Amino acid sequence: MQVFIKNMVCDRCKMVVKSELETLGLHPISVELGVIELSETKITDAQSSSLSRRLQELGFELLEDRKRQLVEAIKTTVIELVHRDNDESKLKHSEYI
Template sequence: MKLYIKNMVCNRCKMVVKTELEKLGFNSISVKLGEVELVQESLDDSQNEAIKKVIRNFGFELLTDKKKQLTEQIKTTIIELVHYQNEPLKSNLSDYLSKKLNTEYAYLSAIFSEAEQNTIEKYFIQQKIEKVKELLTYGEQSLSEIAFRLNYSSVAHLSAQFKKISGQTPSQYKQSQDLNRKTLDEI
């Protein structure tokens, strides 16, 4: 049985959820961002409530609504793509999501926009800008290396998008004392 969990956006999140489910007596087959596959075929109401209660203590939410589950799958797919893969995207985002989630992009887009009051494309850009902030903070890569890594056509394109989203240029951001970053679940 698969469980879909909101705000499970990092490896530490996966570890916490897996540990807490094991404490409740559940064994997992796999734990991915936003998704846990349990050995158990089904859960009764009391088991569902126990899981909801324990994961809520850590800021997670068990999703039972199909549209919310799909929205979370879109978000975690984008987070994995931007933050955890080092290879640039080889196709456009719509094709990538459609293939990965085995669903027509028009449907994905409509469900996401309805649930998030944001488009998939804007969410993708926001995630990329947060990744740029992270990489700028570390200072280990040049802006052109960051642009290449995140599949921007040019440094100018990255800089323009960065300024539009954050209100400052990448250079201004890097020089400021206030390195204002968002956590992945705040985007």
Template sequence: MKLYIKNMVCSRCKMVVKSELEKAGMQPVTVDLGEVEVKEHPAPEQLKQLESSLNELGFELIDDQKSRLIEQIKTIIIEQVHHIDTQSPLKLSALLTSKLYYDYSHLSNLFSAVEGSTIEKYYIAQRIEKVKELLVYNELNLSEIAFQLGYSSVAHLSSQFKQVTGMTPSAFKALQGSKRRNLEDI
């Protein structure tokens, strides 16, 4: 049986959720970002215990189809931006369509209606957070960051960065990352 969990955005989140599943007496088969498969269908009291402990840790069990689809969209974007070293050759719309088996216009309309923002804005926000992270680590120059994140040019990256943050990448770098946010807060 699959369970969907909101705010599961990193490897540590996966470890915490796996631990909570085991405490609730469930046997996780797989634990991925935003999605868990358990061996057997959990009893109602197990689900209630799991939901309570997850809520205390900032996670949330998702039980309706629309919310699950939104969480899957976010998970795919987070994986693409933060956990995969090379950008997909597919456009974001084609990537989401191929992984979720829904028409992109349906996904886009649903995301906008539920989140109050577009998929593209969410994707841009994630990319900018990754740029901030890479700037703070100071291992790559702006050209290398632009290439790694699939920007067409340094100018495009800089323009988008300034539009989202209100400052240039070099001004941000001078602040040494004081404007970074947790992924789950985006």
């Protein structure tokens, strides 16, 4: 199952979110900027509520709306584009996105 999280912008964010998931008894397979892959196929309402509350305390936000997930994915792509070495690729930014 995928979980989308707003405001993840660095490796430290990934470490903090992974730690919180594990504290709540969830099992992350991968933790990337803005998206988490869990081994669980579904999480309970109580787990979702606890996760949402804890993420807000840490400055993140659980995204459940599909449009907001898309916006966050685009923002994450732009952040990755800015942080990578532009000499490696001759792609235009619009092509990369």
